[in-house]
Amino acid sequence: MKKIVFIGVIMVFTLVAAACGNSKPSQLSIPIQPFEYINQDEDPISLADLEGKVWIADFVFTRCITVCPTMTANMAELQQRLDDAGLEATLVSFSVDPERDDPAALKSYLSKFDANFTNWHALTGYTFEEIKTFVLQSFKAPIAMDTAADQVIHGTSFYLVDPSGTVVAKYDGNTDPPYDKILKDVKSLLK
Template structure:
C-alpha cells in the first residue's frame, strides 16, 4: 500500500513538473545566438541616414538581400512581406531592416523600387545601403555570424538566407529560415519580447 501511494506521488510530481516546464518554455524568450549588433549608420531607401540608434528600444527583424539576386532573394523578400502583413494582423510591433550585400548596385532608389514590387509597406521597413562591400562583409560576420561575399565567378553575392530577431538592446537573439519561415513562431517570439 505504501509503495503504491509513493509511486502515485512520484508520477503526479513528474506530471506536474512536466506541465510547469512546458508552460515556462512557451513564454521563454529565444536567445540561442546572443550577439551584440555593432553600431552602424547607413543610408535607407529614402536616402537619409538610418542606424542602430534609430532602432533603440525596438524589436526588429533583419535580413541580407540584393536586388540583382537570381536565386534566394526574391523568395526571401516575398516572405518578409508576408511576415510584415502577419505581424500587422497580429498587432505585433517590430521593425524590419534589410541590408544590401551589393551596395554598388543597390542605391536607395533601386532598393525601394525592388521591394515595392512585392507590395512592401515602408512604414516599418528600412532598406539599407551606402557602404562598401568590405564594410557589409565585416558587419554581417561580426554582428550576425553570416557571410556576405562577392562571387568571383559571377555578378552574384554569396550571403546568408536567415531572418534574425533582434531585441530592444540590439542583441541578435535567434534566426529563422528566410526561405521557409515559421511565421507563427516568429510572431510568438516577438511577442515574448514585448
C-alpha cells in the same frame, strides 16, 4: 529516498513551468555592432534608432537571381502577418551589393513586393567590405562575392533582434519560414 523523490518532483515542476511559460527566445546572443547607414528614402538609420524596438533583419540585393526574390516575398508576408497580429516590429533588409543598390534601386525593388515602408528599411551606404565585416561580426552569417557569376553569396536567414540590439534567434527566410514561431517570439519580446 525522499530526497531523491523531492529533487525529481522539483525537476519535473521546473520543466513544466518552463514549457508553459512565455519564455523569450534565447537561441542566440550576438550583440549588433553600432552602425549608421541610409535607407530607401535616403534617411539615416542607426542601431541607436532601433534601440528599444524588436526588429527582424535579412540580407538581400536587387540583382540577385537566386534566393533574394523569395526571401523578400517571405519578408513581405511576414510584415503582413505582423500587422494582422497587431505586433510592432521593424524589418531591416541590408543590401549585400551596396555599390549597385542605391536607395532608389532598393525602393523600387521592395515596392515590387508591396513593402510598407513605415516599418521596413532597406539599408545601403557602405562598401562591400564594410557590410561583409558587419554581417560576420553582428550576425555570424556567411557573405562572399562570387565574381564568376557577378552575384553575392549570403545567408538566407531572418534574424530576430531584441530591444537591446542583440540577435536572439534566426529562422529559415527562404524555403519554409516559420511565421507562427516568429510571431510568437516577437510577441514574447514585446512584453
